[in-house]
Amino acid sequence: MLPERFSAKNFDVAQIRSSCATCSLRELCLPVGLNDEEVETLGEVIVHKRKIQRGGYLHRTGAKFQALYAVRSGFLKTCVLEEDGRQQVTGFHMTGELLGLDAISTDMHTCDAVALEDSEVCEIPFSKLEDISRTIPSLMHHFHKIMSREIVRDHGIMLLLGSMKAEERLASFLLNMSRRFAIRGYSGTDFNLRMTREEIGSYLGLKLETVSRAFSRLQEDAIITVNNKHVKILNLERLKIKMGNSSCVT
Amino acid sequence: MLPERFSAKNFDVAQIRSSCATCSLRELCLPVGLNDEEVETLGEVIVHKRKIQRGGYLHRTGAKFQALYAVRSGFLKTCVLEEDGRQQVTGFHMTGELLGLDAISTDMHTCDAVALEDSEVCEIPFSKLEDISRTIPSLMHHFHKIMSREIVRDHGIMLLLGSMKAEERLASFLLNMSRRFAIRGYSGTDFNLRMTREEIGSYLGLKLETVSRAFSRLQEDAIITVNNKHVKILNLERLKIKMGNSSCVT
DNA sequence: CGCCTTTTTGATAGCCGTCAAATTTCGTGG
């Protein structure tokens, strides 16, 4: 059915399907630590990427769980909704990060995942991932590490929500963003936030006005400059001091 | 070397080592959903239980990760320490629950685990668990569910810490305790808390005085009675209303 | 260019943290 030029001879099928092998995120994402052959195997079960435009949903609370998603490009948030309409943002997700881990427990997604800018994700059917991880121990182990890392991250946020005040929370948040941008090759001191003050506030357990005031305070102290969503970190060290010496939120 | 009566012929070795097969927690713990043969296999890798007396440490932050622990009896807390001495309790752990999941990510424990009463745990060497889970798909899947459930639980606590006020947090906490006691066959409306007001406060992001006041308030409203660590829930429905209609913390 | 959303900033109120002291409970040793 496919035209001649797409036959296996001329075109690597694995690359059509997912191209883990050639993906620039190979060192950030699920394939970390796998050899070429193993990456190939993994790539074969991953469904071609799916696009979500800004504001669109990757999945909604209650939807049947079938696949994990790896962020290929873009930026997403996950949030749990309360009956009274309030939402709590549980995370922001950048390239190479895995979404949907919460859904394994009940076979249903327990949160909404919304794209904050046009995004692409790779779809990883979970049952297939479990299948092949039986034959690739390093993949299984790495997957366990990813889940564990999510737990550690959540504990860090619990610490933040349970014991920091507004300015410390924001400093912690900015340092976290900074580090994650830097890992991906972007500037860790000059970046654009994709989320609103309200979303930051929801994530940090603060009201949007409080977030705004905390931004202004950090700017008055000449630690950062803020112009709407554009943030420049002028003094990383002092930002770390503002955060307090509490355990780093990963 | 062993006296005759301990030879394999007279005594089931698997039972000496761990007795998953005969453990009363089989339906709460890691073996959920396994058949007899699989439980036997699992039981063979589990190291004989270890006792921790009240106040003792199961593990400390920074300790090398080698095994997960299943609570056999007793009650423990996990907490992360900040440099300035403050501690944030990240969880309370009852029989059948698994500890150490956070340590997989870095091969080091990221929190302290302390027994709040004399406790026993089964030690599950993690590398062996991964080995046998390759041959027992249902064990692997169940393990993934357990990790995922921990993530969902943490998200629930983030919601609590980020958006509830003191009385709602305490109500939520009491309902959670109630449910977990009930699952284990104890009364869900009449129980003794094992932790101090300070530990509850740390878990809920409140100061101990605030926890005490919230207890008093619930008692004034005739929703519960409190005598020190002894709690009776007089009106479950009204306690649920106090919590607000927010998503349940698991 | 104009409308709507987002952000900023101010004023005020309320919840919770802090400090303090009294009371009860618990653990240890006599």
Added chain:
DNA sequence: CCACGAAATTTGACGGCTATCAAAAAGGCG
């Protein structure tokens, strides 16, 4: 078994941080 001291709990008074309400300014999208 009782007594003593340390730890935990309760309760009050007060202050500070953040939420709330409000309005103006800035930015984004059609």
